[in-house]
Amino acid sequence: MEKNRKIIGLCGSLRKGSYNAMLLKVAGELIPKGIRFEIVTYDDIPVYNADNDLPETEERPASVTRFREALANADAFIIASPEYNYSIPGGLKNAIDWASRGKDSPLMHKPVAVMGATQGMWGTVRMQTAFLPVFTFLNMNPVLQPEVLIAQAQNKFDADGNLNDEKTISIIQRKIDNLISACKV
Incomplete structure (x- = not known):
């Protein structure tokens, strides 16, 4: 990946103290x-x-326009997200829906890496699988390996939000390396 490239991170959890926000910080x-x-x-x-997504009349809400502009400057994306009801959290899916619209979608044809942390045992596998049709529709290039599925996150992050599991850090590093390699295409 050439210098001056940019990776945008999106967190699927909006709560303070989110393990996925911590995971995204580690990835960064x-x-x-x-x-x-x-x-x-x-x-x-x-x-x-x-009704509010009419780019030809410039009627998108200002917050959506800012979001899309921030994504447009990305060469690749990292999504760190929990799993809600076996799928993508609604807020994140809503933001992706806004960004996916129009021929000027800032997501189209870009590499993306998904990872997730949960206190449960499944490590967000269903959420990550739920993203595959979204990526297909947007002609994105999902970096599928290695899978970053952090189960029992409460045992892998310390009180300051630092990831204290070297094996997991190594897997995240490999995922990021593969994302960067996907940007060279």
Whole structure:
């Protein structure tokens, strides 16, 4: 990946103290120097309504326009998310829906790596699988290996949000390396 590239991080949890926010922070720290990393939030985006998604008349809500502009500057994405009801959390899916619309979608044809942390035993496997049709529709390039499925996250992060499991850190590093390699295409 050339220097001056940028990776955008999206967190599927909006709560303070989220293990996935901690995971995204760890991922950002593992990205090589020379590649910019920015976490973009979406907590001010309204529920998707096609009546408000008319780019030709510039009627998208300002928060959506800002979100799409931030994503447009990305060469790749990292999504760290919990699993809600065996799937993608509603807020994150809503933000992706806003970003997916139009021929100017800032997500199209870009590499993406998904990872997740949960206090449960399944490590967000269903959420990650639920993203595959979304990525297919957007012609994104999902980096599928290695899978980052952090189960029992409460035992792997310390009170300051640091990941204290070296094996997991190694897997995250390999995932990021594969994401960066996907950007070279």
